[in-house]
Amino acid sequence: MKLVITLVFLRMNYGITLFNQKMKKIVLIFYILLLSINLQAEELKYGKFYSDGLPTKKWVTLTFDDGPNPFVHDKIFEILKKEKIKATFFILGSNMARFPNSANKYIQYGQEIGNHTYSHLSFYNLRKKKTKNEFKKILIDEIDRTEEMIKDITDVKPLFLRMPNGFNSPVVEEVAKERKYIIVNWSFGFDWKKMSKDQLVEKYLNKIKPGAIILMHEKKLTAEALPEIITGIKKKGYEIVPLKEILSIKNTD
Numbered sequence: 001m002k003l004v005i006t007l008v009f010l011r012m013n014y015g016i017t018l019f020n021q022k023m024k025k026i027v028l029i030f031y032i033l034l035l036s037i038n039l040q041a042e043e044l045k046y047g048k049f050y051s052d053g054l055p056t057k058k059w060v061t062l063t064f065d066d067g068p069n070p071f072v073h074d075k076i077f078e079i080l081k082k083e084k085i086k087a088t089f090f091i092l093g094s095n096m097a098r099f100p101n102s103a104n105k106y107i108q109y110g111q112e113i114g115n116h117t118y119s120h121l122s123f124y125n126l127r128k129k130k131t132k133n134e135f136k137k138i139l140i141d142e143i144d145r146t147e148e149m150i151k152d153i154t155d156v157k158p159l160f161l162r163m164p165n166g167f168n169s170p171v172v173e174e175v176a177k178e179r180k181y182i183i184v185n186w187s188f189g190f191d192w193k194k195m196s197k198d199q200l201v202e203k204y205l206n207k208i209k210p211g212a213i214i215l216m217h218e219k220k221l222t223a224e225a226l227p228e229i230i231t232g233i234k235k236k237g238y239e240i241v242p243l244k245e246i247l248s249i250k251n252t253d
């Protein structure tokens with residue numbers, strides 16, 4: 001697109017050389033304007049897949065999956081509030097149906113909600129068993145149902161999609177693009193494995209790196225370990241920033 005704009009500009013500019021200088025200036029301004037609009041549009045790429053943020057700074061972001069879990073999330077919200085951290089919660093439509101009062105809490109606490117599909121199906125198995133069209137239909141249904149629930153309750157259209165088990169494929173990217181999502185996996189995560197709180201803290205802190213997208217879950221032990229993990233991250237000289245920031249996403253229409 002940028003190439004097309006530049007070629008049109010050069011062609012116009014050449015034709016005008018013999019015409020007058022004022023006209024040349026107008027065309028130049030028009031060209032810069034077009035180019036800047038085009039650049040802005042290119043910043044936000046729906047359907048794009050990330051598993052790491054930009055490694056340009058000592059910064060990480062926190063993400064929590066599989067909620068809402070009302071037995072745990074209040075504790076997590078309070079810790080994040082105290083630390084002034086904006087995390088991203090990838091929630092399931094099926095859990096929202098069970099706990100409809102929870103969805104608004106994410107917004108009240110200034111947290112970001114991401115779409116984690118409706119029922120956490122095994123898309124790795126589905127891909128083997130279904131035709132491409134069947135698979136796509138199920139995927140769309142899983143994403144749309146959750147999106148509609150999130151929008152109904154919170155009035156917010158989620159920007160980020162995280163597929164169950166981090167599944168990705170060209171079909172997922174196609175649907176994400178159509179539905180205006182950015183697909184986000186993670187750099188590392190451990191809290192579904194059996195271990196003590198101290199081991200969990202250590203595991204997370206050992207892996208901290210610039211641009212890390214940290215995966216956690218709305219789990220009791222995770223909530224208990226969270227204050228120490230946050231303190232440890234900060235001690236290493238890292239900032240904990242929102243997902244949008246670490247992916248350098250500025251425009252969200």
Ligand SMILES: [Zn+2]
Nearest residue numbers: 065066164165
């Ligand atoms: Zn999950």
